[in-house]
Amino acid sequence: MSEATPRRVRVTSPRAVAARAQRVPPAREIDAQTLLGEVYMSSLLRSQLRLALLALTALGLFVGGIPLVFWLVPDLSDVEVLAVPLPWLLLAFAVYPFLLGIGWLYVRAAERNERDFTDVLNRS
Amino acid sequence: MTAAGYSVLGVTAVFVATLAVGAYGWRFSRTTSDFFVASRTVRPGLNASAIGGEYLSAASFLGVAGLVLAFGTEMLWYPVGWTAGYLVLLVLVAAPLRRSGAYTLPDFAESRLESRGVRRLSALLVVAIGWLYLMPQFQGAGLALASTTGTGAWLGGVLVATVVLVNVLFGGMRSITFVQAFQYWLKLTALLFPLLFLAAIWLGDGAVSPASVDVGAGAVPGDSWVSPLAGSGDHELYTTYSIIIATFLGTMGLPHVVVRFYTNPDGAAARRTTLFVLALLGLFYLLPPVYGGLGRIYAPDLISSGRTESVVLELPARMLAGTAGDLLSALTTAGAFAAFLSTSSGLTVAVAGVISQDVMGRRFGGVRAFQAGAVVAVLVPLGLALLSEGVGVAQAVGLAFAFAASTLCPLLVLGIWWRRLTDVGAIAGMLVGGGCAGGAVLGTLLGAAPSGWPGALLTQPAAWTVPLAFLTMVAVSLATPRRVPRNAARTMVRLHTPEDVQLDRGTPAAGNPPR
Numbered sequence: 001m002s003e004a005t006p007r008r009v010r011v012t013s014p015r016a017v018a019a020r021a022q023r024v025p026p027a028r029e030i031d032a033q034t035l036l037g038e039v040y041m042s043s044l045l046r047s048q049l050r051l052a053l054l055a056l057t058a059l060g061l062f063v064g065g066i067p068l069v070f071w072l073v074p075d076l077s078d079v080e081v082l083a084v085p086l087p088w089l090l091l092a093f094a095v096y097p098f099l100l101g102i103g104w105l106y107v108r109a110a111e112r113n114e115r116d117f118t119d120v121l122n123r124s
Numbered sequence: 125m126t127a128a129g130y131s132v133l134g135v136t137a138v139f140v141a142t143l144a145v146g147a148y149g150w151r152f153s154r155t156t157s158d159f160f161v162a163s164r165t166v167r168p169g170l171n172a173s174a175i176g177g178e179y180l181s182a183a184s185f186l187g188v189a190g191l192v193l194a195f196g197t198e199m200l201w202y203p204v205g206w207t208a209g210y211l212v213l214l215v216l217v218a219a220p221l222r223r224s225g226a227y228t229l230p231d232f233a234e235s236r237l238e239s240r241g242v243r244r245l246s247a248l249l250v251v252a253i254g255w256l257y258l259m260p261q262f263q264g265a266g267l268a269l270a271s272t273t274g275t276g277a278w279l280g281g282v283l284v285a286t287v288v289l290v291n292v293l294f295g296g297m298r299s300i301t302f303v304q305a306f307q308y309w310l311k312l313t314a315l316l317f318p319l320l321f322l323a324a325i326w327l328g329d330g331a332v333s334p335a336s337v338d339v340g341a342g343a344v345p346g347d348s349w350v351s352p353l354a355g356s357g358d359h360e361l362y363t364t365y366s367i368i369i370a371t372f373l374g375t376m377g378l379p380h381v382v383v384r385f386y387t388n389p390d391g392a393a394a395r396r397t398t399l400f401v402l403a404l405l406g407l408f409y410l411l412p413p414v415y416g417g418l419g420r421i422y423a424p425d426l427i428s429s430g431r432t433e434s435v436v437l438e439l440p441a442r443m444l445a446g447t448a449g450d451l452l453s454a455l456t457t458a459g460a461f462a463a464f465l466s467t468s469s470g471l472t473v474a475v476a477g478v479i480s481q482d483v484m485g486r487r488f489g490g491v492r493a494f495q496a497g498a499v500v501a502v503l504v505p506l507g508l509a510l511l512s513e514g515v516g517v518a519q520a521v522g523l524a525f526a527f528a529a530s531t532l533c534p535l536l537v538l539g540i541w542w543r544r545l546t547d548v549g550a551i552a553g554m555l556v557g558g559g560c561a562g563g564a565v566l567g568t569l570l571g572a573a574p575s576g577w578p579g580a581l582l583t584q585p586a587a588w589t590v591p592l593a594f595l596t597m598v599a600v601s602l603a604t605p606r607r608v609p610r611n612a613a614r615t616m617v618r619l620h621t622p623e624d625v626q627l628d629r630g631t632p633a634a635g636n637p638p639r
Contacts, residue, residue: 030621031628033613041613045620049541052215059211059372063204067364070352077351083333087352091200092413096406099211103402106215107395114392114622121625 026121044117048110055106063095130450131272134458138310139287142465146291146303168393172400174301175384177308177462178470179206179401180408181257182264183521185311185463188409190432192416193423197352199416201364203409205371210405213376214398219391220540220619221382228477229382229532236539236619238609239547245554247482249531250379251501253524254475257378258468258505260520264433265464266509271434272457278510284461285506288468292476292498300469301387307466308404314459315411318440318452322418325443334417359580362587370526370586376536377528380470383477390623415439436460468502475501523565530557530589534597540619542598543612549601557593561585 029037070076070087079086184203191199226232229250234243262281269280291303326332353360375381388394419426419435422443426432437460440452480497531554538545538553564585581588601608609615611630618629 027625027627030617038613041617041620045541045616048620052541055215056212059208063208064365064368067353067361067368071361074351085197085333085350087197087350088200088413088417091197091204091352093410095204096207096409099207100399100402100406103211103214103399107399110219110395111392118622118625 030121040117040120044113047113051106051109051113055102058102059099062098066090126450128273130454131457134454135269135273135461138458138461138465139283141306141310142287142303142462143290145306146294146300148302168388168397168400170301170305171384171387171393171397172404173305173308175304175381175397175401176404176408177304177306177311177466178380178384179405179467180308180311180463181467181521182261182268182460182463184409184412185315185460186264186268186433186436187521188412189415189419189436190434192413193419193435194427194432197350198364200352200413201367202371203412205368206375207402207405207409208372209375210398210402212372213381214395214402217376217536217540218385218394218398221385221536222388222394223391223619223621223623224615225618227386228474228481229379229536230478230482233535233539233550236609236612236615237545237547237550238611239550242535242547242550244482245551246532246535247478249554249558250478251475253377253528253532254379254471254478254501255505255508256520256524256527257380258471258475258502259509261464261468261471262506262509263520265461267433268437268457268460268464271431272437272453280464281506281509284464284468285502287465288472289498289502291469292472292502293495300473303469304466307462308408310462311459311466312408312411314455314462315408315415315436318456319411319414321448321452322440322443323414326418326421332421334420359577362580363584366580366584366587369590370522370529370584372529373533373590374525374527374529374586377532378524379474379478380467382532382536383474384470392622412436418443472498472501526565526584526586526589527558527561529586530561530593533590534593538594538597538601542601543616544601544605544608545597546601546604546607547609548604548607549597549599552600553593553597556596557589560592561589564589 026037026040030040031037066087077085077087081089184206188199188203191202221232224232224235226235228247230243230247233246234240262284265280265284266277267280269275269283270277291300353364385394385397388397415436419432419439423435423439426435426438436456437453440456441449443449444452476494476497478497479500480493483497534553534557535550539550564582568583614628614630617627621627621629
């Protein structure tokens with residue numbers, strides 16, 4: 001039976017080698033400042049800037065919004081939570097864990113962006 | 125032993141410990157790179173403690189409690205803003221600034237914009253902001269020593285200046301890093317430990333709310349102590365937001381803060397260090413407001429006598445009778461001196477770095493220039509502090525923040541994120557922002573205090589000078605598109621790509637190369 005089996009023949013396209021040889025590593029595209037290199041760079045820049053603006057928006061909205069809210073509703077100053085005045089509770093205690101939380105999420109996401117960028121550049 | 129005796133002992137111990145910890149670092153300090161940036165090998169944990177130690181100045185240690193005692197909840201915006209400033213710094217500046225590879229801020233400006241003019245102007249601004257910030261440290265040291273031990277007001281400043289100079293001359297940044305890391309924990313302990321006793325007494329007394337106390341004469345009329353809005357009348361919203369803008373954005377422009385980022389090994393470490401700092405600052409700033417609140421119950425006479433800034437120093441002795449109170453007061457006094465020493469050390473290193481590179485670089489080289497720069501960096505503000513008594517610590521620090529937010533903040537933010545910034549645009553923006561902010565607050569300090577809106581705009585200028593500086597920088601840059609730096613694209617690659625990718629990053633910013 002085994003004698004009847006035809007010998008295996010490797011079938012390859014002659015174009016495969018040629019196609020691979022044309023591939024330029026992205027790092028060199030960036031170094032040569034080609035249009036493609038620009039795309040790699042601006043995608044990294046844009047993702048990092050978007051992340052930064054997201055963090056700043058959260059800061060501006062939740063911390064920067066406090067004066068506006070208290071200006072619009074002055075009676076909030078008299079609210080007490082567990083015998084602590086609300087403005088005091090917000091500004092003396094609650095704001096610090098909030099800032100740390102934003103910072104932590106930001107560092108995680110920024111490092112992920114950079115890992116993605118490194119992966120793209122090292123893949124080929 | 126008398127109360128003053130304990131204080132002298134505490135302050136002496138801080139001075140001796142500072143010199144001893146610094147001497148530990150002297151042994152490692154050999155090269156120019158050691159002196160300027162501790163050879164960029166400081167780990168996030170140590171570096172964050174050092175940044176915290178450096179950043180928590182007299183204004184944080186004494187000023188916040190005093191302001192809260194006098195004006196109430198609205199003054200909490202200062203510690204909040206000083207912490208949030210680090211978040212803004214983390215998000216916009218930390219990693220790219222480290223990756224720029226520059227030693228000082230003028231190095232960054234020159235390499236990004238490829239212009240000597242921007243370099244010179246930013247060097248001038250760094251020295252101006254540094255001196256503006258050093259002056260109140262020396263003044264505060266004089267006041268604190270005078271109020272606790274009864275010496276002349278000049279002695280505290282001279283003592284602090286001497287100890288700082290010795291450490292900087294012999295060990296540079298390497299030595300200072302150890303000193304400042306030690307001083308963060310000293311400052312935290314000096315506030316936390318007495319507070320445990322004070323809080324126990326307060327609970328024993330029935331836990332009266334500070335807000336319910338009527339302090340009588342000296343309180344600002346018509347202003348609720350619990351309201352989170354600064355000032356009173358028509359422009360309280362404007363004043364509050366102006367404080368927020370100055371502190372949130374001014375932090376990144378302070379020279380001693382910026383120079384610290386060059387000591388990290390890489391961009392990712394710079395981010396992690398900053399996150400660490402956020403945690404350390406948040407922990408510390410929980411404490412001073414409590415002193416302010418307790419002071420309202422137990423030391424209300426400080427408000428009417430206008431000595432609110434000494435509430436941290438005096439409260440323990442007032443609430444605890446006998447030796448225990450005196451000892452705890454001595455501890456807070458020692459902590460205050462740690463604050464003066466660490467902030468002045470950091471500022472001296474930053475200013476000395478700039479002076480030695482941009483003023484003296486051609487005549488001396490390396491370490492010798494750095495040491496000569498340090499002498500100038502300390503003596504000028506010390507002289508100013510001795511000559512001009514009466515400018516409040518908080519006022520001068522506020523001016524430094526507004527000034528930094530209107531000048532170096534736009535330069536950093538636009539330089540890092542906007543490719544089309546030009547050297548002409550940067551110079552125009554810094555001149556307009558610095559001119560307006562500097563003029564406004566100088567006018568206030570000299571006593572020109574109009575009432576109503578002009579007064580509000582002058583005393584808290586950041587809300588209009590910062591946007592003005594940004595707009596000028598963008599508009600002038602757009603009008604001079606031919607002056608976009610030739611290597612801007614390459615510089616952006618250097619600022620934003622992680623170090624583990626092999627890329628052509630151009631030549632890094634070169635100040636004094638390590639020898």
